[in-house]
Amino acid sequence: MSSGDDRQSQALAKPSFSDIQVSALVESVFGLKVSKIQPLPSYDDQNFHVCISRSRDSTDGPTEYVLKINNTESSKNPDLIEVQNHIIMFLNAAGFPTASVCRTKGDSTASIISIDSGSEIKSYLVRLLTYLPGRPIAESPISPQLLYEIGRLAAQLDKTLEKFHHPKLSCLHRENFIWNLKNVPLLEKYLYALDQDRNQEIVEQVIKLFKEEVMTKLSLFRECINHGDLNDHNILVESSKSASGDAVYQVSGILDFDDMSYGYYVFEVAITITYMMIESKNPIHVGGHVLAGFESVIPLTAVERGALFLLVCSRFCQSLVMAAYSCQLHPENKEYLMITAKTGWKHLQQMFDMGQKAVEEIWFDTAKSYESGISM
Known part of the structure; x- marks a missing residue:
């Protein structure tokens, strides 16, 4: 592409x-x-x-x-x-x-x-x-425990793929693939699909920061194969009754491997956090639970942690810009294409308004609380 x-x-x-x-x-x-x-x-x-x-x-x-x-x-x-x-x-x-x-x-x-x-x-x-059983997370209540399990699952998936071999594996080096987080600067050619408003200003600012603060650090991130699209419609859950009679949700299916490519561990957790925020009533707090689960398998380095906020903002930008662009081409598919946009712009603006330091503090404090068992 x-x-x-x-x-x-x-x-x-x-x-x-x-x-x-x-x-x-x-x-x-x-x-x-x-x-x-x-x-x-x-x-x-x-x-x-x-x-x-x-x-x-x-x-x-x-x-x-x-x-x-x-x-x-x-x-x-x-x-x-x-x-x-x-x-x-x-x-x-x-x-x-x-x-x-x-x-x-x-x-x-x-x-x-x-x-x-x-x-x-x-x-x-x-x-x-x-066909896999279950219903999408987008249609299910999401508890902190389920967010933790999804973060853990994302890390386990990437870690397991370290052992995967195939003669054509180099296909996953998809240099101009618009959905690889490394390719956020490619969004510039699609910005015309947005209205000339604050949304576009935020996207332009994110792209600028990405070039300055992420592109310069890519060599310091640990590389792996990413699923690349663990969104709230690609993870299925089923419920069962706990001993106390409450419904307990567990992951029953992982769908859609079409966006797989070589990326980095920190990309996977950032993408997962982004999509778990979409339907959440308390979106800013989502990141800490997902991060805790991910880091129970693959602890991030200080450099990777430092890029997480901007990577989540960047994934929102990819999803929102490409949805707006695709809607111009396929107005008949608008309802599906704009699923993320319904709340996505609001979440992105909220993150930007709060700023990296404030959001990171919530994420990292929540993740740390798991070490002492408080959030469990």
């Missing part, structure tokens, strides 16, 4: 398969007969919840799947999607609540299909994943 035109071509190339086409596709590529289809919300790909008919002699295996149809732009990079699929399988084998990847009739983890649209032939990469 080296230019605005690239992003536009990607956004405009969002697939538009009908239910009938999807049924035929699942049968021809994966050898499964569809009984029911339901579209799922998505940013610039097309996703479907697919139920499979059981044959009379079959009693085992899942009956519910998610079919993912990548847009034409990302479909040009099948190696990257192959690596993502193998990471999902690797994490699943390591005990993480990720989906299983369904193999094609040709025993691959994905397949390229070509559709004649009349004026041209378009190619789409398709894959089938098992």
Whole structure:
């Protein structure tokens, strides 16, 4: 995504398969007969919840799947999607609540299909994943304990991926990928999508500070593979009753590995804090609980901690600017695209108004309280 035109071509190339086409596709590529289809919300790909008919002699295996149809732009990079699929399988084998990847009739983890649209032939990469139970965190009550567990999970995920090997792993060095936190300066070419108001001023200020205070310290951060999108719609939870009869929520699924790339441990915790703030009634306090969980597995260095505030502001800017830009291209998908924006601008402004020192004090004091067991 080296230019605005690239992003536009990607956004405009969002697939538009009908239910009938999807049924035929699942049968021809994966050898499964569809009984029911339901579209799922998505940013610039097309996703479907697919139920499979059981044959009379079959009693085992899942009956519910998610079919993912990548847009034409990302479909040009099948190696990257192959690596993502193998990471999902690797994490699943390591005990993480990720989906299983369904193999094609040709025993691959994905397949390229070509559709004649009349004026041209378009190619789409398709894959089938098992459907995970639970509901998004965005629709669930979030306790400090759950925030701690999510922070811990983010760190465990990154730490586990240290052991992941694949011949095409270099695909995850995605230099101009707009969603890698390293690429915040790329937002400058999309600023025209914002209104000329305080929001734009804040974004410009964040980009300036990022160049001065983060870009100069990247070599001091510890590198790793990032999930890169642990947002409140990509983490599923299920509830159970505690001994006292209260509902206890636990993570039941981690979704959407499409934004994976090489980054840094501090990127993962910053991204997770950002998205956990979105629906929170007490957003500024979220960071301390997530940080405590993360640091129970991977303690941050002083330099990494010092960049955390600006990295959270930067992720808000990425999400808010790209949502505004994508809305201009896809007004029909505005409701989904603007999920973060509903509260995101307010949270970003609040952080900016309070300032780094005041926000850090809340985060670091909350994280420290876990050491003595106060917040537990």
